[in-house]
Amino acid sequence: xxxxxxxxxxxxxxxxFIRIRKCPSCGSKHLTTDKSRGExxxxxxxxxxxxxxxxxxxxxxxxxxEQMHRRTRGGAPLTHTKHDKGLTTEVGRGKxxxxxxxxxxxxxxxxxxKWQKRLVESKARNLSFALSELQRLVxxxxxxxSVHEEVAIKYEKAVDRGLVRGRSMESVIAALLYAVCREMKxxxxxxxxxEATGVERREIGRNYRYVARQLGMRILPALPxxxxxxxxxxxxxxxxxxxxxxxxxxxxxxxEATHGxxxxxxxxxxLYIAAVLGGEKRTQREIADAVGVTEVTIRNRxxxxxxxxxxxxxxxxxxxxx
Numbered sequence: 300x301x302x303x304x305x306x307x308x309x310x311x312x313x314x315x316f317i318r319i320r321k322c323p324s325c326g327s328k329h330l331t332t333d334k335s336r337g338e339x340x341x342x343x344x345x346x347x348x349x350x351x352x353x354x355x356x357x358x359x360x361x362x363x364x365e366q367m368h369r370r371t372r373g374g375a376p377l378t379h380t381k382h383d384k385g386l387t388t389e390v391g392r393g394k395x396x397x398x399x400x401x402x403x404x405x406x407x408x409x410x411x412x413k414w415q416k417r418l419v420e421s422k423a424r425n426l427s428f429a430l431s432e433l434q435r436l437v438x439x440x441x442x443x444x445s446v447h448e449e450v451a452i453k454y455e456k457a458v459d460r461g462l463v464r465g466r467s468m469e470s471v472i473a474a475l476l477y478a479v480c481r482e483m484k485x486x487x488x489x490x491x492x493x494e495a496t497g498v499e500r501r502e503i504g505r506n507y508r509y510v511a512r513q514l515g516m517r518i519l520p521a522l523p524x525x526x527x528x529x530x531x532x533x534x535x536x537x538x539x540x541x542x543x544x545x546x547x548x549x550x551x552x553x554x555e556a557t558h559g560x561x562x563x564x565x566x567x568x569x570l571y572i573a574a575v576l577g578g579e580k581r582t583q584r585e586i587a588d589a590v591g592v593t594e595v596t597i598r599n600r601x602x603x604x605x606x607x608x609x610x611x612x613x614x615x616x617x618x619x620x621x
Contacts, residue, residue, distance in 0.1 A: 319348055379451040380434065382426035390415050422458055429454055429468050436476060439495045440487055449479045453514060462513055466506060470498045474506035478518055485529075486521040488563055490591050523557060524548045526566040526590075533589045534581055536574055544573035547604065556607040560600060564592045568600035572610075575617050 319339060321328045327343035337352040361367035377384045390412045400408045430451055437447045453475050457463055463471050473496040480487045493500045511518060524545050531541045547569045551557050557565045567590045574581050583601075587594045605611050 322346055322348060379448050379455065380430060382423050382430055425458055425463070425468070426455065429458075429472055432469060433472055433476070436472065436492075436495050440476075440491065442476075442480065442485065442487075443483075446476075446479055446483050446485060449483065450475050453479065453516075456514060457510060460513065462510055467498070469496050470502050470506045471510060472496070473498050473503045474510050477503060477507055478511055478516055481518050481521050482516070484525050486525050486562075488591055521562045523562040523565040523569065526563055527570065530566055530570055530586075530590055534570065534574075534586065536570065536579055536581070537577070540570070540573045540577045540579055543577055544569040547572055547608070550608055551604045554607040556604050560603075561592070561596070563590055564596040564600045565604075566590070567592055567597050568604055571597060571601060572604065572614065575614055578617075 319330065322330065322341035322344060324346045325341065325344045327341055329342040330348065331340050331342050332338075333340060337350060338347050339349040339352070340347055390408070433447065433450055433454070436442075437450075450472070454472060457471060457475070473492050477487065477489065477492050489500045489503055492498075493503060496503075510516075527541055527544050527548070531544070544566075548557065548565065551565070551569070567586050571581065571583060571586055583594045583597050587597055605614060
């Protein structure tokens with residue numbers, strides 16, 4: 300019997316991108332890429348080695364990593380600061396869009412717009428109003444984007460668990476904002492948040508305790524040094540005064556001069572001491588108006604810190620020399 304002939308196996312050939320390392324004419328390795336023309340040219344003999352290359356880079360420019368991440372081609376980044384994460388579309392924005400459609404299609408356009416609003420879930424409608432209010436508060440208080448995102452995430456959790464029922468949307472947003480600001484080391488006082496939201500301080504505190512307990516948020520008390528940079532910026536004090544105030548607070552903490560005291564009053568007193576020692580004196584009245592505490596509070600905290608740190612004579616000399 301004759302042996303059977305085996306069929307030769309088909310060899311799968313994969314595409315290989317050959318990287319040009321040297322000029323085929325002169326052998327030079329000095330090659331230049333002209334991105335505007337899409338060519339690879341030998342710098343020695345001028346031979347065009349490759350042409351009509353596809354430019355795979357972006358047509359925009361980025362000056363830092365944040366811009367580069369934001370301008371990538373994967374679409375808009377998902378964000379919790381929008382009720383739809385920035386994914387859904389809307390049929391028309393405002394009545395002005397209706398007149399851009401031909402008269403024959405206006406009735407259909409109006410009907411689609413109306414049904415889209417009707418089909419929106421109550422949760423999405425709640426989030427839409429709440430997150431627009433949050434956007435206003437973040438802008439008013441000058442808070443970073445990280446705080447904005449975290450508050451939006453926690454508010455959505457609160458809506459899912461039914462914590463907003465029976466409470467005003469503004470009060471829950473204010474409570475979460477107060478909690479997250481403390482958690483992110485950018486604290487804001489209850490008076491500031493109450494002024495921005497129009498909600499009473501007592502109601503914010505009540506909702507804060509309830510929401511923090513239900514969401515399992517364990518937030519430590521705010522430290523006086525967390526308030527120093529913002530208060531110093533409000534008073535127009537230099538970086539040296541800020542650093543000195545933080546050193547004073549660290550020493551006062553070791554001597555237990557800050558225990559059981561309000562952090563804003565302690566921070567204000569430390570800034571007053573640092574400003575006097577640094578030659579950038581501010582009156583207690585100016586600091587009290589900027590910080591939102593009384594002059595009596597600043598004087599009491601000032602006396603306690605000065606006595607514990609034993610710097611009375613040093614301050615008296617500075618005050619006499621000014």
